[in-house]
Amino acid sequence: MALVHLDALYHVALRLTRNRAQAEDIVQEAFLRAFRSFHRFNPGTNCRAWLFTILRNVFLNRVRTQGREVLEAEIGGVDQAEGMVDTHVGANPEERFLQTVLHGDVDRALATLPMAFREAVLLVDIEGLTYREVSEIVGCPIGTVMSRLSRGRALLRRALVRFAREHGYVKEDE
């Protein structure tokens, strides 16, 4: 019943690590941990959310042991950075640039987001989890999830507009 979520976990892991070998590594470790602590899983609760929680913990552990404090700082630091992002950026109702998004642009744009925003967007927009599930996975209040999400989406839009300019689909003044 847990391996049905393998693809979803791998998809998220790949976007957290941006590296196939590392993604495989943390997915495998997450599954083995899940297996060993399966007795702690409450059958009434959401198995996928539980697996994402384990995956995230494995990932953060790896990052820590590799001494990449930058990402750690991102995780903790973004909430103080509130207000730095204009959430209405790109809220042009027509959003013509969305028609010009090329294959791979969304992944490239996601990769530019600070980790806390990236994981909120990934879990809600790509994996379809609820705010409550994400708040449990990342261990912060629903309000924080909501603000990370709206800032994450705004940054994502901004990056996509930038790519559209690079592709020449959107002019500089748009």
Added chain:
Amino acid sequence: MNCSEIRARLHAYVDGELTVSDIAEVDGHCMGCQECAALVGAERVFRELLRRQPRDAAPSELRARIVRRVQRDAAFATSRRWLLLPAVAAAAAIVVAVLLPARTPPPLVADLVDKHIAYAQLERPAELSSTNPREVAEWFQSKAGMRVTVPDYSPSGIQLTGARLAEAHERQAAYLLYEKGRTLLSVFMVPISASEAALPGRRVSYRDHDYVAYEQKGYRTVSWSDGQTVYGLVSMLDYDALLECADRLRAERARQTRL
């Protein structure tokens, strides 16, 4: 709610995270406010774009490696049976699960389940309360120019209670409400374009017809497409009852189309 209150709730609204009464408020506001309606539209388009992204499947080699490791761990646990590790049972469950296909329903089906849940919370989910299939069909015709087949399930103890126009997949859909005792059965009919006709998913066959069947958030769904419309049944009723209802709706629809 005014515009700034709506905008503060924009993301939660599009994500389906508002309460039913808040959803109704935002809906009402957007009908009279083009700017907010445009923002909602833009947010939906953006989310659609994100959802449409191709997904990476885990390499089969990784899957095999995990299964091998889990089996090895399970064998080790069995060899220490006196410890009675609960992991043995868990391992069996996980290994069995490998045989099952991924079971995420198509977005349209997931959307219908969310609609069913949202409307089930309302005191009076129907716009038109009626137990008369003919009256309901006429209501759709006059209200939205829709030719809707309204099957009569009353011989099976499933009573028509009413109908409404619903939004599903960003288009207007016909929504029939039935009840068996206190269990709600929702029947949705969503117009689709030819390019969307193939409804992906896990198929079950019932009386020579194929249906897509999913269990989502504790509800059972049976859906099919006739090339112009996706029909979706959502309920806590069992699959036998749902498939029987689906079969009757399909037959009734075929009869009406021939007329």
